[in-house]
Amino acid sequence: MRRSGGRNGWGTRLALLPLTIALSLGAFGCASSPPGPPGTPPQPTPGVAPEVAPDFAPDTAPEAAPALAPGMDAPRPTGDLWIHFLDVGQGDAVLIEEPSGRRVLIDAGPAGRVADTLQAMGVEELDLFIASHNHADHIGGAAAVIRAIPVRFVMDNGVPHITLTYQRMLEAMREHDVPLLEPEGRTVQFGQATLHILPPPGDPRLGHNDNSVGVILRFGRFHAMFAGDAEGHLWHHWLETLPEPLPAVDLHKASHHGSRNGDIAEALAVLQPRVILVGAGRNNRFGHPHPEALALYEEVGAQVFSTAEWGRIGVRVQPDGSFQVGEGPLFPPAGPEPDEEPQELCLDVNTASVLELQAIIHLDTVRSQLLVSLREERPFTSLDDLVRVPGIGPARVRDIRDQGLACVGLGGR
Template sequence: MHEARRPGAAALGVALLLGVVAVQWLPALPPPVGSALPGLVVLGASLRWPRLRLPALVLLGAAWAIWRGALALDLRLPRALEGRDFEVVGRISGLAQVRSDATRFVFEIERATLDGRPVPLDGRVRLSWYEDAPVLPACTRWHLRLRLRRPRTLLDPGGLDGERAALERRIAAVGYVREDGGNHALGQTRCVDGLRERLAQGIAARVPDPHDTALLQAFSIGDTRGLDQDDWEVARANGVPHLIAISGFHVGVAALFGIALVRLLYLAWPALALRLPRLPAQAAAALLSAGLYGALAGFGLPTVRTLLMIAVVALARCSRRALGGAQTLGLALVAMLLADPLAVLSAGFWLSFVGVAFLMLCLDGRAHGLGGFLRELSAGQLVMTVALLPLTLWFFGEASLVGALSNLVAVPFVSFVIVPCVLLGVLALLVLPAAAAPVLRLAAACAHAQWWLLERMAQWPGAHWYLPEVQPWALALAVAGALWLFAPRGAPLRMLGLLLFLPLVWPVRHPPAEGGFRVWVLDVGQGLSVVVRTRHHALVYDAGARYPSGFDLGEAVVLPALHALGIDRLDLLMISHADNDHAGGARVVAEAFPEALRYAGEPARMPLPMRACLAGQAWNWDGVRFRVLSPRAGAAARRNDRSCVLAVDGAGGRLLLPGDIGSRIEPEVAAALGPPRPTVLVVPHHGSRYSSDPAFIAAVAPRLALVSAGWHNRFGHPHPLVVARYAAARVPLLGTAERGAIEVDAPPGHPPAVTVTWRQRRPRYWRE
């Protein structure tokens, strides 16, 4: 009998990956104790039946992910301690981000006390320091008074899962620094972030243009603090966010830099080869230079992946073993998963490994000369653009159709011109600071020219391509289609792989029927935003807040939700009144949909031109009637009572959107509403105690009440009295704070009903 062939490194990596990924779909983690038992049993059986080795590795990978996931969850602040003030001692991790409203930073807690008693709280917390925050140098230790809560985030269609990111980054809590006389620095420690900060300051002192400075800081040390939202918009439109901060390819360039230095050394002293062979020396130098550059980048995921691959190749060279590309990638994958199985929760993990795997599959690496290099580069960009399209849409909800061309220009210029210049400039800052200025200014001129071109290309048609939310089965088909399309020569009918992309790029849509409508009350924290859709029309009522930091819920929540829901045309933007928690995001939404009509209850206070919203305005879309019930023309009312009140009547029921009206206006609205119908009520004023009068609840007689409010908000919304009023009227009350975005369907012939809430839609073990 022939001995069973041992699985290769690629097969081992894929088996381990399958086990780790399977855990990430669980709504709750099983007990870590005992999770490894099935894998150990199968592993023992594989000694007798070698074909069980890969299944055993799948089970062990799952057990490893369960254990590490449980450890990460255990780091989180206990729920009973949320909202309390802690005295902590710790160290600033990374580089503090200074904004107009606050300084934001990550803090590694060493010890913590509550009311003078030690508490078991350690790990990383994400903090904001408001009101005249001091300078917070990297690596400094501080004694601080903190108000902390668990890392709970908004959950919406198309939105990023911040709780998943917090788990992957081991964030135990979020909060802010309390004003306290006891807050003080305890001294400076040594860490690589301190060096990164000094290099960032050195670049800023030698490059006059602030934007060029920000680009060079990103290229050299992965410091993206100087880049604003517009810069990332340009990067996404060109498909080049991976080039802005230090990417894996840049680390490879640093490795080549180390190899070049060793070659120069051996050219200068040929006798050195008698004492130390050149190839192992080059391998060690490549790993050392790549490691130093990766440390400057803060060891981001693409950086670590490339470092692991370089380490595998270096060890193989030192041991005089030849490794193929698949073996190298497989060993790097195994090392990554063993070091951190939660890395699979990040988009960078998948884009890095899948992208490299496709390049290895499609490019033979035998091209010679400039022409061959250009052909390989062009083919590589085409492969990356098409092969990574499914994952890009899955993680980000958008893709760039000009990305292949943008990368064709940007990748070689950034990697072989800008990055080497920046590396030389950084080396000069460390060794001979007086010589750094001309090198950095040359790099800045190159970066300026490159960015000028990217800004122009960002305006091309197709730079932003949005699709409805990708379904898992459509993602799987598209990845299979990419594998078929880019299979080696000889595979039959490869172009038919494009057909498997159709469910991804041409998804099936299910608009409401004639006379029906669908509603989404979005999770925008302490604010309001509602999307209403009929068969052929769509409306946005309020757009959430915009904060002094520049964070805009219109951009972060409303627009991604519209794209994810397949709404590519907006007919009407209605802002109930001009308070920031309702109107802050309006400008962004209006700019994204300039053809939409705009109405507001307080047009004079709005930051953009809008028509007055007045009682009596009405229209009909697809058999659904829309009526404005308040405010009346000429009526004197306070700001909240100037809110647009909108009633939506379909064939099966009604939706009432009252904005922030109070009990003074509620009788007028109830009288204008008309005969009772099955009604969904968005609770007035987020559940303030001065609204939702019992008489109003009785007059509207809602089947369901939805409240949009922030989790543990400082106003106490919804007020316990209001909650009691709805309970007394036997009206179910659902809140976005507890459930995330809420979808309600009102089909013709049936009363409105909740179809899904986003916090329960795809339950995951890391969700709050």
């Protein structure tokens, strides 16, 4: 719907899928087998308090169906739902497991870790993979996941990205014939849980962060919000254009890893989250979560937990809406420990050939040749240093950085 010209044939081919295929997500077809050893998270060890936060009791207010799903009767939960915030370094990857065994993965972190972790957890199938947007710290592990674990459907933000990481994800989908769903506003019945999809504007000029797919998870009286890397424009878009207001939530995944330009006060005032979880790398060079974001979270009275401090974090949600935030004994063995600064494949502007450089936005043949000549005189020290190339100013440097393909040295951006 928002894919001009398609994506290597994907947009055209998948547009012809019968509508019933997309709508079949409401039941996800045949169910995965219920979680069992070794996939079931073990119970807390007797005598050990695994929680890093106290139990959160359900709200005392009467239960009301969320405004985003008028007239919809959600099933009454009969078991625990699990939300795993995987430790992927500087990135996001969230696995949701509902009681009957269906699983949804939202984002797949940087390259190289998520597939191994999911397999170590006993995950044998994913009913849906949602790529909030196509930046490498959210889809870097997507190709490996699709190749290692059967994935029934993929949904992304509908805005193509010219990066090797993005192309690898498409190639893996093509190899395994995984349908790609448009990010339309819809309600997806996910076993005993419900996913409300919040569509992005679909305007490439806004960049990928402000075209993130939003997801509201409902499980009985429990609600959680996942907004990718949403920044101010996207938050205002949702606040102003959704047919009904966003609901108050129990849990919110910090937008844009808790950066200063992620969550906004107006949205948090509506969401009123009780707990905010931040996906960020240990000792990350961005300073996430940023003090300004933490100040916003404090204003709404939310408790904040970060993978930068705790590593893998999980949330167990009981049928009555109460939930615990924990780590350690609550969870199955973790996969390989991620690097503090995960390295992703990129084009080093100090070593790439003239032909390779032309894959970078704004670098045509002439500018690529000029870049090579300039680096022979003096290597580039950062992407900001690209303003030395004629025709490349600060605005185009921002475009190059947002594309996520160029780097200087070992992943420097």
